[in-house]
Amino acid sequence: MNRSRPPARSRNDKVKEQQESYSLIEERYEIIGGVRYDFLSSPKYAHQKMLTNFHLAFHSACSQEGEILLAPMDVHFDENNIVQPDVIYIASERLDMIHDGFIFGVPDLLVEILSESTGRHDKKVKKELYEQFGVKEYWLADPIYRTVDQFVLREGRYELAATLSEGDTLTSPTVPCLAIDLSTIFPENLRQ
Numbered sequence: 408m409n410r411s412r413p414p415a416r417s418r419n420d421k422v423k424e425q426q427e428s429y430s431l432i433e434e435r436y437e438i439i440g441g442v443r444y445d446f447l448s449s450p451k452y453a454h455q456k457m458l459t460n461f462h463l464a465f466h467s468a469c470s471q472e473g474e475i476l477l478a479p480m481d482v483h484f485d486e487n488n489i490v491q492p493d494v495i496y497i498a499s500e501r502l503d504m505i506h507d508g509f510i511f512g513v514p515d516l517l518v519e520i521l522s523e524s525t526g527r528h529d530k531k532v533k534k535e536l537y538e539q540f541g542v543k544e545y546w547l548a549d550p551i552y553r554t555v556d557q558f559v560l561r562e563g564r565y566e567l568a569a570t571l572s573e574g575d576t577l578t579s580p581t582v583p584c585l586a587i588d589l590s591t592i593f594p595e596n597l598r599q
Contacts, residue, residue, distance in 0.1 A: 453550040494518035544581040
């Protein structure tokens, strides 16, 4: 009986992947109320450009006052609620919640940049979760309408403090060092 072996592969042989299989890779997800929510696609250009611009604005104004982190970074509210907000701000005196490589506790301010796949989720499910756990301030940034809804926690409930557009300056009652000219946040071209 003659058993033939498949030809030996050299180190230069590459496995070809198809675009369809790339989009099926489950890498990022959140857990809210014990339910898993998968991220369905990677963010688009406008989302990432805004994320970069928010980081630059936070960093230039407040890097000495606290820690500014960007997604993907797990925030563990508890074992049933683990999220990955786009922008995370934690005041210096509360940095002990960062340990073992993750955040275990409630950040001071969170920002979500809306996208087609996460917009409804960010506006309802995550807003309710952040309110429940006492995140002092929550921003919803919309790249299409070029607005930021600023929610501030008052007496345990979120109050819409302002809806700002690219001609406005966003100031934060939670993070006093912060004043962002929103014209620097929204990309000139959405490049969709």
